[in-house]
Amino acid sequence: MNNYLDSLNEAQKQAVLQKDGPMIIIAGAGSGKTRVLTYRIAHLMQQGVDAFNILSLTFTNKAAREMKERIAGVVGVSEAKNLWMGTFHSVFARILRSEADKLGFPSNFTIYDTQDSVRLLTSIIKEMNLDKERYKAKQIQNRISSFKNSLVTVRAYFNNPDLQEADMHASRPRVGDIYKEYVDRCFKAGAMDFDDLLLRTNELLARFPEVLAKYQDRFRYIMVDEYQDTNHSQYLIVKALADRFQNICVVGDDSQSIYSFRGANIQNILNFQKDYPDVKTFKLEQNYRSTKNIVNAANSVIARNKTKLDKEVWTSNDAGDSINVMRTISDGEEGRFVAQSVWENMMNHQLKPDDFCVLYRTNSQSRAIEDALRKKNIDYKIYGGISFYQRKEIKDILSYLRILINPNDEEALKRIINYPARGIGATTIDRLTIAANYYKKSIFDIIKYIDKIDIKINSSTKNKLQNFMNMILRFQIEAQTKNAFEIAEIVVKQVRLIKDLEKDGTPEAVSKVENVQELLNGIKDFITDKIEQGEDASLTAFLEDVALATDFDSKKDNDKPSVSLMTIHQSKGLEYKYIYIVGLEENLFPSAMSMNTRSELEEERRLFYVALTRAEKVAYLTYAQTRYRWGKLIDSEPSRFLEEIDEQFLNYLTPKVPEPSINRFVDKSLFDDAPKGIRFQKPIQRKKKERELLKKKEIEIPKNLKKVTPSSSTKTNLFDDNVTVGNIVEHNRFGRGKVLALEGKGPNKKAEIQFGTVGKKKLLLQFAKLKVL
Ligand code: ATP
Numbered sequence: 001m002n003n004y005l006d007s008l009n010e011a012q013k014q015a016v017l018q019k020d021g022p023m024i025i026i027a028g029a030g031s032g033k034t035r036v037l038t039y040r041i042a043h044l045m046q047q048g049v050d051a052f053n054i055l056s057l058t059f060t061n062k063a064a065r066e067m068k069e070r071i072a073g074v075v076g077v078s079e080a081k082n083l084w085m086g087t088f089h090s091v092f093a094r095i096l097r098s099e100a101d102k103l104g105f106p107s108n109f110t111i112y113d114t115q116d117s118v119r120l121l122t123s124i125i126k127e128m129n130l131d132k133e134r135y136k137a138k139q140i141q142n143r144i145s146s147f148k149n150s151l152v153t154v155r156a157y158f159n160n161p162d163l164q165e166a167d168m169h170a171s172r173p174r175v176g177d178i179y180k181e182y183v184d185r186c187f188k189a190g191a192m193d194f195d196d197l198l199l200r201t202n203e204l205l206a207r208f209p210e211v212l213a214k215y216q217d218r219f220r221y222i223m224v225d226e227y228q229d230t231n232h233s234q235y236l237i238v239k240a241l242a243d244r245f246q247n248i249c250v251v252g253d254d255s256q257s258i259y260s261f262r263g264a265n266i267q268n269i270l271n272f273q274k275d276y277p278d279v280k281t282f283k284l285e286q287n288y289r290s291t292k293n294i295v296n297a298a299n300s301v302i303a304r305n306k307t308k309l310d311k312e313v314w315t316s317n318d319a320g321d322s323i324n325v326m327r328t329i330s331d332g333e334e335g336r337f338v339a340q341s342v343w344e345n346m347m348n349h350q351l352k353p354d355d356f357c358v359l360y361r362t363n364s365q366s367r368a369i370e371d372a373l374r375k376k377n378i379d380y381k382i383y384g385g386i387s388f389y390q391r392k393e394i395k396d397i398l399s400y401l402r403i404l405i406n407p408n409d410e411e412a413l414k415r416i417i418n419y420p421a422r423g424i425g426a427t428t429i430d431r432l433t434i435a436a437n438y439y440k441k442s443i444f445d446i447i448k449y450i451d452k453i454d455i456k457i458n459s460s461t462k463n464k465l466q467n468f469m470n471m472i473l474r475f476q477i478e479a480q481t482k483n484a485f486e487i488a489e490i491v492v493k494q495v496r497l498i499k500d501l502e503k504d505g506t507p508e509a510v511s512k513v514e515n516v517q518e519l520l521n522g523i524k525d526f527i528t529d530k531i532e533q534g535e536d537a538s539l540t541a542f543l544e545d546v547a548l549a550t551d552f553d554s555k556k557d558n559d560k561p562s563v564s565l566m567t568i569h570q571s572k573g574l575e576y577k578y579i580y581i582v583g584l585e586e587n588l589f590p591s592a593m594s595m596n597t598r599s600e601l602e603e604e605r606r607l608f609y610v611a612l613t614r615a616e617k618v619a620y621l622t623y624a625q626t627r628y629r630w631g632k633l634i635d636s637e638p639s640r641f642l643e644e645i646d647e648q649f650l651n652y653l654t655p656k657v658p659e660p661s662i663n664r665f666v667d668k669s670l671f672d673d674a675p676k677g678i679r680f681q682k683p684i685q686r687k688k689k690e691r692e693l694l695k696k697k698e699i700e701i702p703k704n705l706k707k708v709t710p711s712s713s714t715k716t717n718l719f720d721d722n723v724t725v726g727n728i729v730e731h732n733r734f735g736r737g738k739v740l741a742l743e744g745k746g747p748n749k750k751a752e753i754q755f756g757t758v759g760k761k762k763l764l765l766q767f768a769k770l771k772v773l
């Protein structure tokens with residue numbers, strides 16, 4: 001493809017043709033920033049710049065691969081192969097490997113992931129005889145990570161009274177010592193953690209001028225995508241490498257800065273001009289990705305942020321559909337709506353599953369969506385994450401449940417026999433396994449008869465094993481009288497699976513707690529459904545259902561087109577024809593944890609901006625009226641972001657004003673008349689109410705779902721029956737009006753209405769969503 005310059009607009013072309021010197025491209029979403037970067041690299045190569053001299057840093061390795069493919073289309077595959085492209089972590093890990101000896105590391109150093117780091121810290125804290133409640137390994141790991149990302153080495157820590165004081169204040173005076181020990185131990189083990197990959201690169205470049213010179217000479221052209229989300233450590237690396245030739249091109253959008261919780265610093269973008277006084281600034285204003293409605297709606301929201309650079313975003317694309325807003329009764333209903341809508345849009349518009357993406361604020365929200373998609377047999381994948389039932393904390397609990405149903409389940413037993421830690425080590429488990437093989441019994445049986453057989457396990461460990469066994473036996477007894485939800489709740493509480501996580505407080509721990517709670521919600525939903533349908537609602541049946549879900553995961557063919565599910569944080573730079581943003585509720589999005597300061601709230605708003613601007617053609621914004629959170633059914637309010645979108649871009653699929661809360665309904669009727677023996681009635685009542693409301697008119701059939709819905713004609717009749725000549729009605733957009741005449745039948749029935757605002761209008765009733773006053 002040699003006419004690549006023709007596929008750029010004038011502003012983009014200027015940026016591609018600007019070969020030397022520092023430059024910054026600041027532009028809104030979908031304006032071709034990444035495309036410019038890609039073609040700029042291709043162009044440099046066309047101009048004779050050696051691929052080896054180009055370094056390009058991207059947000060994900062996948063983005064780098066895609067860019068490389070495009071570049072290969074221009075310059076050929078073999079040339080493109082020589083480009084240095086990837087995330088900061090992957091590129092600098094590669095450089096560190098060839099320079100490791102200078103820092104005293106082996107070139108085959110291990111990279112510790114977060115779990116490895118936490119494990120090491122746990123043992124350090126134990127060895128130092130510190131109180132593990134006060135010195136929580138995960139929290140210490142977070143703290144050390146933030147030191148490293150701000151380039152606070154151990155020595156810098158001990159030279160900084162403010163940092164030490166902060167730790168004193170938090171009653172953790174030994175943080176510095178732990179930090180020192182941790183760094184020493186990593187060094188001895190020949191290991192670097194994720195943050196070291198950046199910190200050690202900085203160290204390398206700072207301490208060894210000849211190494212710095214070598215890489216400065218090598219990377220004569222440096223490009224950084226998503227620059228708004230670089231942290232201080234990354235910023236310094238780029239600055240050092242670019243210092244000699246100053247051929248540095250960064251692209252970004254301050255309105256899409258969403259990683260401040262990981263130390264990303266929006267100031268990097270704002271300071272670029274100070275660092276490079278002769279910087280050339282390029283602005284791209286035309287959006288090629290989205291419809292007018294989407295672009296303008298996104299603009300109307302982000303305009304509310306005070307901290308932002310001035311920039312315009314417009315598009316010459318079609319106006320497109322209005323943005324659909326859907327209220328559902330519950331989170332389960334929200335999942336079903338999304339699955340149904342995806343399915344119908346596929347049928348109606350000849351689309352494939354990979355044209356769709358569902359975005360959520362927190363990981364645990366994927367459960368309801370996954371369950372609903374699976375029930376409809378729609379393929380999906382979790383982008384950059386793990387399917388709900390595959391997540392560690394979920395598998396742990398499921399293992400407990402599996403064991404109490406079947407104590408011989410060896411995989412489950414091995415997973416939890418020492419989780420949470422109860423002093424049953426690997427050697428003991430090995431010995432139990434050998435004995436089990438020898439006696440041809442299960443490990444659980446061996447534990448049962450441990451006093452009667454010849455096995456080399458000391459009495460204190462035997463005791464621990466028996467305690468474990470007794471706990472499982474107790475659960476089994478409980479299971480005889482309790483339903484699956486109650487049992488799961490007991491297990492979670494008694495095993496203290498979330499207690500510790502709750503205390504931890506780090507974002508990862510919070511997400512795990514949410515997942516566990518979501519599992520309990522899932523079990524509730526399961527029981528309710530089954531009881532209503534007169535089917536088996538036992539724990540065994542639930543586990544069977546989960547096993548099938550897991551099977552669905554394992555059969556997933558990664559190349560098969562599938563619906564993408566991801567958190568908004570993961571969605572940066574991506575685009576899809578249809579986007580569903582779910583859970584648009586106060587305290588969920590914006591998150592309850594990010595509403596305390598203006599800057600936190602502005603970051604949430606940027607997240608919303610990122611989410612909405614992923615959509616090319618159609619966007620759905622959904623929210624649930626009630627949702628299980630923190631183990632309780634709570635009423636939720638629509639997110640302020642819905643209010644913030646200029647109304648003219650919206651299409652309400654459900655009336656804006658909600659029905660009286662289901663929650664209140666549920667709370668009032670405390671199930672006096674529920675059949676005996678069903679101990680868990682709350683959701684049943686809730687479902688009943690849901691169905692009633694559904695049957696009435698609460699949930700209308702969304703506009704573009706009409707055509708093929710088998711039941712649409714019956715549902716449509718509901719609307720027909722409501723409206724008669726002479727009625728005063730209210731329309732979402734046009735306000736109040738009087739029905740003058742009716743014509744047509746069924747789905748074609750129209751009403752002529754005299755509105756106060758816009759005068760006479762003929763509206764198709766099935767779309768008009770009139771409220772009779
Ligand atoms: P984001 O801020 O979300 O990362 P971006 O600014 O990087 O967005 P791109 O992803 O590069 O934008 O471009 C958005 C979409 O518009 C892509 O599908 C891209 O191919 C297309 N596009 C960009 N520029 C043009 C152009 N001049 N002509 C046609 N399509 C274009």
Ligand code: MG
Nearest residue numbers: 033034035573
């Ligand atoms: Mg981009």
